[in-house]
Amino acid sequence: MNINKIILGLALALNCAAFAQTEKKEVLFTVDDKPYYTDEFSRVYKKNLDLVKDESQKDLNQYLDLYIGYKLKINKANKLGLQYNTKYINELKSYRTQLSKNYTSDIKVTKALIDEGYIRYQKEIRASHILITLDENATPADTLKAYHKALDVRKKALAGEKFEDLAVNFSQDPSAKENKGDLGYFSAFRMVYAFETAAFKTKKGDISMPVRTRFGYHVIKVVDSRDNRGEISVAHIMILKPTSNNPADTDKAKSTIQDIYTKLKQGENFENLANQFSQDKNSASKGGVLPRFGSGQLSSEEFENVAFGLSTPNKYSEPFESQFGWHIVKLIEKYPIKKLSEMERELDTKIRKDDRSRLITNSLTSKLRKKYTVVRDEKMYAKIKALVTDKYYTGSWLLPSNMKDFNETLVTIDSKYEVKAFAFLKALEGLQKAESKLKPISKLVDFYYKDFEDTQLNIYYNDNLEKEFPEFSNVMDEYRDGLLLFDLMEREIWNKAKQDTLGLSNYFKENQSKYQWKTRVEILTASSTKEDIAKAAKKLFKKDQTADAIKGVLNTNDAVNVMIKQEIIEEGADNMPKNITFKKGISDIYKEGEFYFVNKVEKVLPAGPKSIDDVRGKVINDYQQYLEDNWVAELKKEFKVEVNKDVFEKIKASILKNN
Structure with missing residues (x-):
């Protein structure tokens, strides 16, 4: 072919x-x-x-x-x-989906988000927060109540009350009782977008205004900011903390990690010791190697700080203690932040999986609303709204038994694309599981209809990309x-x-x-970095010694002095050695780069037909x-x-x- x-x-x-x-x-x-x-x-x-x-x-x-x-x-x-x-x-279908991504996103907005994400990637923020939980679809009254509660907590912090104490007393984040609201260090794409944005826009030592996310309202205090340390790959040996409070058990664990450290200093292999003694079952069998990580990705700040404190690959730390036990960490490799050009595709993928993607979708949808004419049948829409009752809030609302009445057009896009009323009813049925609290029910239907119409606009646009472009x-x-x-x-x-x-x-x-074969030769080629070894190989060639015999004479247990390659070379071949003649005999010693060579032609094979297996x-x-x-x-x-x-x-x- x-x-x-x-x-x-x-x-x-x-x-x-x-x-x-x-x-x-x-x-x-x-x-x-x-x-x-x-x-x-x-x-x-x-x-x-x-x-x-x-x-x-x-x-x-x-x-x-x-x-x-x-x-x-x-x-x-x-x-x-x-x-x-x-x-x-x-x-x-899969290929079209991939290709369409270049047309179904706002390039300008996407580029701005990529640039923003990369700039934020350069820094790591340490922040604490206080969360007042709130449903995404909460009523205006509940939303205002939660906002004022968060605002009151912020006022207490600004008045001098300790943020940590306020987090313990008021935060509805379940982890606040233990971490006092401290989230550790994080960089871009580690938190929901609204939270991340507020944290990066708040100065060190300041406390933000209440910030709304899908979890509720957050009051954020920025504790520190530093350059991003990138990512790191390490191995570790771990001895777990005893489950008992017996001091003898603790002393035994400390003694064990110290003995392992002594073995390392004596030259014993880190991987073997990890395999034999480490009590981290997930990594011990892999020589202690952990998955690559960045700041804030492990649940131990002590461990991260020691790991990032190592500067030379294969160097290891002294034993240290974390909340989980005692460790010795060996650095494998550090991975600094890459250039923007190297990260663009990665950042684009992260954006599409992140809350940021809504900005891109909303931007495109806004353009589509200006591009296409959307006409809704108001009588049909009123008929649908009349069907949806407060049973919707309890999940007991049912579709009408006769859907034939709703096999009529609800909305028309661009005078061409018609969407039937039953499609919106089906969408409402599926959304009932969301248990929204937005009231009255007519407002909830309006809220869901807007999303439904936006979705239909995007479907129509996507289906017509071939006509558009x-x-x-x-x-x-x-x-x-x-x-x-x-x-x-x-x-x-x-x-x-x-x-x-x-x-x-x-x-x-x-x-x-x-x-057809051209003329070929069976050839032995000896190579060495030492001229005297090449000369010795030539003498042994003259004595008709085999390749194995020559290597047995010239190589030792401590050093490989000569390599011998045996092959068949065709006339005109790209890999044909220098100084080769297509007749039996031994060449002179010749040098290429750092190596000395000598060839021995053992047999000449005349030109002739190839077998089918040859070709x-x-x-x-x-x-x-x-x-x-x-x-x-x-x-x-x-x-x-x-x-x-x-x-x-x-x-x-x-x-x-x-x-």
Whole structure:
């Protein structure tokens, strides 16, 4: 198989840029009366021009023949129904989802969030907080009550009461009783976005105004700020704290970690000691190695500080105590913050999984509301609202038994896309599980309807990307055809060539002249960094000593002085050693770089035919190409192809002129 000849279908996503189409769109050729146009031919030719290695394929006459062959194969694939294959459908859908991300997000907003996230990544904030919990969909009255409660706590802190005491007494974060509100150090993407933003905007020592997140209202005190320490990879040996309060057990644990430390100083292997003595079951069998981590990701600040305090790989700490036990930590590697260009993709992924993604979605939705006309059937909407009762709050509301009455249009987008009323009812039924407290019920329905309408706008936009963006449509068409072509070639050519052993054998016999050896030699090559060793190897070559015998004489238990490579070299081969002659004998000593070499030609193999086992891979490849060429000829008989020669001459002249 010549990969260049199917590059039209397989090298498709390399360039998403749209080419300027100055030529008038005309029918270039038809396959069974299905038209194919000049604009696509011109675009694909230009797109693949730099990818083809065979200069003949740049010839437009030959390229047209290849292009017609490509379209014939796609027609054959569709005729066989390969487009209905489940695997094909899923792969195409997956690719479209990935590609559409470039069109279904606000690039300007995304870039701003990436830049903001990267700037915040440079710092680590240490903060404490007091949480007043509040449901996301709380009533205005409950929201105001929670806000004032948080505001009162803030006033107490500003008046001089200890923040830690206030956290213990007022915070509804379950962990506050133990940590007194202290969250430790964190950087970007570690907290919900609103909390993170407030923390990074609050100066060291200051206390923020109440900040709303999905958990409720937070009052945040920023305790410290420092440069981000990046991430680190370490191994550790751990002795757990005894469960009893017996001082003897504690002394034994301390003694054990100290004995291990002494063994390390005596030169014993860290990994072996971790495997044998560490009581961290998750890491002991791995030589004590822990997953890579950054500040605030472990539940022990003491451990993190000791780990980041190490500066040299493979150096280890003295024994130290954490709340879990006693440790010795060995540094494996530190990973500083990468450059923005290296982190952009990672940051983009984090943003899409983070609360920040709402900003991108909201920005796009706002643009879509300006772009498309949205018309709601108010009578139908009123009918739906009348159906939803207060039973919704208890989860006992049911859909109407007769949904036929709601098989009418509720909302129309862009005068084309109609959404039925029952779709919104179904959405309401699913949202009932959220147990929203927003009242009265009419306001709750309005709240959910806005989200529903926003979702429908985005669905409509996504479904019409091919119409909105020609370059998106082009890439999808090419990828669609490429997948079909791959499946078709695998079925009709590649698998057949591998499985048809008789056909392969006959093809090899008929084309034996293509598979010939040039003159070859069986050669031994000795190499050493020492000239005297190379000379000694040459003397042993002259005595017809074997490679193993020579290595046995010249190498010792402490040093490998000589390496000997035995191989068969064909005349003209890329890896042919210097000073080689295609006759039996021993070369002079020669030097390349730091090494001295000597060659011994043991046997000369004359030119002659190769066996099929010598070249099976190439024969299979050639046989696949042979089958494909004959198959395309058969496809030209199966389908009626008509080329508009006058149009081809015009498009050819235009392409050559612009190139």
